[in-house]
Amino acid sequence: MKPQTIESSQETVSPPSRRRVNRVIEAMPPSGIRKFFDLVMGRPNVVSLGVGEPDFVTPWHICDAGIHSLEMGKTSYSSNQGITELREEIAAYLKRVHQAEYNPADQIIVTVGGSEALDLAFRAVLEPGDQALVVDPSFVSYAPLAAMAGGEPVRVATTQEEGFTPRIEDLERATTERTRAIIVNYPNNPTGATITQEKLEAIAQFTLDHDLILISDEMYHPLTYEGTSPTFAALPELRDHLILVHGFSKAWAMTGWRMGFTAGPVDIINGMLKIHQYCMMCASTPSQFAALEALRHGADEVEKMRREYDARRRFVVHHFNRIGLDCPTPYGAFYAFPSIRSTGLSSEDFAQRLLERENVAVVPGTAFGECGEGHIRCSYATSMADLRKAMQRIESFVQSL
Ligand SMILES: Cc1ncc(COP(=O)(O)O)c(C=O)c1O
Structure with a gap:
């Protein structure tokens, strides 16, 4: 039998029209x-x-904590979820500032920026064809992340008159049997809007009525100017339906350290942790020591x-x-x-x-x-x-x- 040449086998395996990049x-x-x-x-x-x-x-004492961790030889992987002290400090912060109790052992993951936490949230929750409600206008990553997770982002319009928060009737209209999640972000990028307690509770009720998962991106929570911004984490009835996303980039001026975190119900955090384990292993160890200092002494x-x-x-x-x-x-x-x-x-x-x-x-x-x-x-x-x-x-x- 005539041996197959490399050229001919390549021709069979890889015809010129073959798709090379995922269509989405x-x-x-x-x-x-x-x-x-x-x-x-x-x-x-x-x-x-x-x-x-x-x-x-980044404030110098925070940088110094990162440097010190390197000097102390803390250059290995941390546990997948993040170093224990940092998770404990995050839990204490969430209790103090968001009035929410999360168990650092199984309800918190330290992530590579808030960006990774958002990615994990969509990937853990959505299955192919599931829809995620995305408020419009919104941070540029939400719709692409939902789509990359196999889901279908569904935009819900907001207006300046409504303070760039969605009307419940518009959320209702956009909801179908396939809707699984909704993502909101207050204080908001790009509008600078915050949300009223009344609207927050209405969105929470909508989430519960439709048995959805609410992803609340509260990256900018420490940066408000005329009173604080209410937080979804403080609503006990929502706890089982809420993925909270937060991070150090904005309020602590730490964008380049790539430090974020997420908190949520045990089953969802467990799912998110599996993805994090396989694609990231853990967040940068020196950055975690810097973040620990940020929470302890950065206020x-x-x-x-x-x-x-x-x-x-x-x-x-x-x-x-x-x-x-x-x-x-x-x-x-x-x-x-x-x-x-x-x-x-x-x-x-x-x-x-x-x-x-x-x-x-x-x-x-x-x-x-x-x-x-x-x-x-x-x-x-x-x-x-x-x-x-x-x-x-x-x-x-x-x-x-
Ligand atoms: C609303 C919002 N969420 C999340 C992020 C991601 O931030 P990072 O990944 O730096 O924590 C940003 C960054 O611009 C943002 O504006």
């Missing part, structure tokens, strides 16, 4: 934020209100940064309104979401022309969903000097239209 991934558009930032790259003198991360460096710095964000928030909201861009007051996170409807431009056009003419980078509201049309997202996690420059340039851009 291939069809997925790149993040609207990334797309826009490719335009910014390489432009000199750009003032950027685009990036959603603190301009502060004063968080408060200092919060006050600084508050001063900047007042500044930008005042100036947007003054120049005729109606800006809903953001009560949390570090984003303003002014309306640019009065200019007659679309969000994309506004952002692109502002960048070309005045070298100011903002993110078009549509990067966060269709309901972001008519808005731009401006991060005020930027120095006051840059905010001043940005506001002057935006004013001159608006006047030129």
Whole structure:
């Protein structure tokens, strides 16, 4: 028998038309934020209100704790769930701040940023074809993560008039037999909205009525400016249906450390832990020691940064309104979401022309969903000097239209 050549066997195994990338991934558009930032790259003198991360460096004693852990030779894997002291400290924090009791032994996982916790949540809960309700506009990752988990994200529109929180009748209308989960995020990226206790309870009741899992992303919970933001974790009746996602990136200025955590019912956390074990093993060990220090001794710095964000928030909201861009007051996170409807431009056009003419980078509201049309997202996690420059340039851009 004639031996098969490599060429001929390759031809049989891999015909030229063979699909090489998963269809869901291939069809997925790149993040609207990334797309826009490719335009910014390489432009000199750009003032950027685009990036959603603190301009502060991590407080030194937190960095020092990470360094010290390395000096002490803590360079191995930790337990899959995260080091015990950190989980205990997270449980104490959740009890103190979110009025919620979680057992550090089997209800908390330390994750690689809040991002991993979100991924684990969708993957643990959704099966192929299951639907997840995603509020629109929302953080760019939710819909893609739900889709990558095999689910189908279903957008639920919100409006400025409703404070960018979903109406229960809209949630009801979007719910089908296939709906398994809903994800919400207050304080909110991109709108800066917080939620009222009344709306929070209504969403909780909706979740229970339909026997859903509620994923509550409370990454920005420590950053509120006029009273605190109510938390879903404080509702005892919801406990069995709630996956809480939190992390150190924003309030503790630790984006690069990649430190997040999640808390929830034992069965779901167990499922999430299996995925985490296989794909991540554990979060970075030195980062976990830094996070431990952040929780034990970081509150004063968080408060200092919060006050600084508050001063900047007042500044930008005042100036947007003054120049005729109606800006809903953001009560949390570090984003303003002014309306640019009065200019007659679309969000994309506004952002692109502002960048070309005045070298100011903002993110078009549509990067966060269709309901972001008519808005731009401006991060005020930027120095006051840059905010001043940005506001002057935006004013001159608006006047030129
Ligand atoms: C609402 C929200 N959730 C989660 C994340 C993810 O944060 P990280 O993975 O850095 O913890 C972000 C980051 O921008 C965010 O804005």
